[in-house]
Amino acid sequence: MVSIMDFTMPKKFVQMLVFNLTLTEIVLGGNVLIWPTDGSHWLNIKIIIEELIQRNHSVTALASSTTLFINSNPDPPVNFEVIPVSYNKSNIDSLIEHMIMLWTDHRPTPLTIWAFYKELGKFLDALFQINIQICDGVLNNPKLMARLQKGGFDVLIADPATVCGDLIALKLGIPFIYTLKFSPASTVERHCGKIPAPVSYVPAALSELTDQMTFGERIKNIISYCLQDYIFQSYWGEWNSYYSKILGKPTTLCETMGKAEIWLIRTFWDFEFPRPYLPNFEFVGGLHCKPAKPLPKEMEEFIQSSGKDGVVVFSLGSMVKNLTEEKANLIASALAQIPQKVLWRYKGKKPATLGNNTQLYDWIPQNDLLGHPKTKAFITHGGTNGIYEAIYHGVPMVGVPMFADQPDNIAHMKAKGAAVEVNINTMTSVDLLSALRTVINEPSYKENAMRLSRIHHDQPVKPLDRAVFWIEFVMRHKGAKHLRPAAHNLTWFQYHSLDVIGFLLVCVTMAIFLVIQCCFIFFQKFGKIGKKEKRE
């Protein structure tokens, strides 16, 4: 794959070619402020930061003093502004545990949908308590705010999974851009970003539904939308007060979020089902994907020893460290029965049933492994980053989803014919073995994975280049107002034309009433004359 950035022309000239710009239109040395979100979200934003620095922009990232992933010595260098917070790592760990419990306890029976949403509400409350400390750590910190004011930033990039980035941009008087994968039932994108989502074929995020729904599934979908909307509206109540206080005028979280110039959505049509969107939405899924680099020698030798059978790559992502001994043994015994060699990222105790064909690693170069020609399948928890690497390299998947959007992501890959799902809670060795044999031996899975890969690669501009293009666009033009739909200026009843429909209904009713009244008067008069004539 030849990338435009691999080419050895001067960078500025390449930029001119790709973006059709004159020299004066190229932003040189922009100043970017990052409002990131921790965990796997950081991995995505890091890629954007690296590219921005590569393109000669200066990048400053805000990060809380208690952070999981946001390291203070990244390569290339980022200026960090530390936000002092009083919560500690154990608070975050318990929040993550709560989130995992929320899904693993309440999946997959639809009967528990109410309990699930109740727990989701609680989770959002806990998140609020942590998030508000981060906001206060900046907004009620005059020294830090003064430094940011003096920073001369051109744009702020925020992941709305952590609230307040937009508020800081408004306080600094600079435009802001969102980067996100989704919000539950697209509540943020729909209510604040104004994208329409016909519930008949756009499945609610987290619902595990596809765009092809039965009547029953469409009922489930509409209920999912209503419940998730309800939970968000409740959650937003507290934020609305906070936002109004900070901005000194009555406002809402959603109204403020709606001021985002561009929404960089971290999916694409290889993953997402086709759905309506607006011109200020850009789908940049897989922006972190890269061609595979050579593997460490020992790993390469292990892979080569698999011969024609090839290898299986297995990772449950960066958030899940280990499994129960029983579960680990169950998995290991299934893996021992396939002819492929297996590379398993696992930090827990070595399972007793581990076969000779399986090697455990604390960490694996996942993208390089998935891009290896001998890789036959990928056992994944279904995180978006991993799924995108599998799509990029055309590798079929066995999904073992656990929490957040993972079950939904695997539902997407299943619908596109590139994955088989096994339930982590109820699975047996036979289930996992059967799933693995299916994706490896049935050619349709590889073919579909390759089809998605071809779709992913065949874009006019690469996702990362598009993401950076829009960031630079906002810097060049101080926003992207020409892409902002007028829907933002309407109240909800105006947006749905309820006032117009109401007025027209009143007009029609009045017209009908008048016609009936006229007929009544006419017949009354005609009747009287008739009676009079009869009497005469």
Add this chain to the structure above:
Amino acid sequence: MVSIMDFTMPKKFVQMLVFNLTLTEIVLGGNVLIWPTDGSHWLNIKIIIEELIQRNHSVTALASSTTLFINSNPDPPVNFEVIPVSYNKSNIDSLIEHMIMLWTDHRPTPLTIWAFYKELGKFLDALFQINIQICDGVLNNPKLMARLQKGGFDVLIADPATVCGDLIALKLGIPFIYTLKFSPASTVERHCGKIPAPVSYVPAALSELTDQMTFGERIKNIISYCLQDYIFQSYWGEWNSYYSKILGKPTTLCETMGKAEIWLIRTFWDFEFPRPYLPNFEFVGGLHCKPAKPLPKEMEEFIQSSGKDGVVVFSLGSMVKNLTEEKANLIASALAQIPQKVLWRYKGKKPATLGNNTQLYDWIPQNDLLGHPKTKAFITHGGTNGIYEAIYHGVPMVGVPMFADQPDNIAHMKAKGAAVEVNINTMTSVDLLSALRTVINEPSYKENAMRLSRIHHDQPVKPLDRAVFWIEFVMRHKGAKHLRPAAHNLTWFQYHSLDVIGFLLVCVTMAIFLVIQCCFIFFQKFGKIGKKEKRE
């Protein structure tokens, strides 16, 4: 402006760089069939054809034996297949006259909206009579169909303003792509392409409304949608029978149109108001725009003689040849009063009031003139092609719209602050003069025109390259099914979730009924016991 195509790298390599393709993914020598529409629409499709030929594709165009613009000796060469038809040029001329009359007689008073739509219905009927001959000329022509079958085409490109292209693609078993600017009230895009259009902020095409509407305008907008939908549905009736007959199964025109792989819409967000769309819609407005070439010597000298005042370019497009003597005199006397020199494309009799500053031309190199640094304003009928050339070069406009989408186009440019409108029917010399002075002397018009120009130029990939990218994508992948929304598989009541809402309403009603019934039984029983106790 540096274009990627101006660069002297080998074409294939440039394609690899721009579209991030491996060598095997590049379509070499595809075979494209064109189903064009005559008049100014042909000018747009011609640009795409030229680019396709430049990229080594073979292009065959179908054209009726009675054609206005589609010349049989284009440069570069196109293979033509002539469709024999019995109507003659006078039939087309009378249709165009009918269309002009329709607008000029019924604009701009809102009171004539009903008469306008009645006449529009008649116009569509006349169009049907001509269009059906073109369809029959291919579909009932076994020799021609056999030649097309043998042609081995990879894709058909159609402008749906002339119906039947989709039908021919289906008969040949090849994918097809639409290229269009609009359909009245976006009826085709909405009903057949499934794009949502919230009536509260998406103005109906031809309504001359913008995305910022008062309550009254929103009423007008909803009525425009309803009327245009009604007219289209009536018009489609005849086509539905024709399509069902040809395909040998009950179908509709709209269902068949909905099978388009990609919809290339000839507008962009420099012209259009931001509105929802779907991933298989690509906005390629201004794909024909090019940097200005040097002018003929005599013309350049005339322009240079204008000194600091500069020049005004004036054209009413390719369809309107001349004006009444009175109108021409009125215009000429207004032009005579400005300090600028004027280049007027006009084939009629030289007006008596023509000033020394004005020169008449049978034809002008419009794009080269608009791109000239001395050009201060453009007097235009508001055709999309001309408006896009003005946007491309950042020239403010005086709109003198006459028919079709011209009034609507000028309404867009007015809303974006780059044009002033004068009414061709009611204008006086003073009106035209005042409009010209406004756009030339008030800096906001030039600034807004330049802002639109910057937006137009600042795209990741040029419109023409994006159009060709999607045509080649469809050839490479035999379609673009991954972009097709599942809405196409739903009936209208399923799409609007009316079955689900109805079911949920019945459930709620039954639940309320059951609760009331239980309460009734409970109170009845409780009441009886009470009475019994009282009696005892």
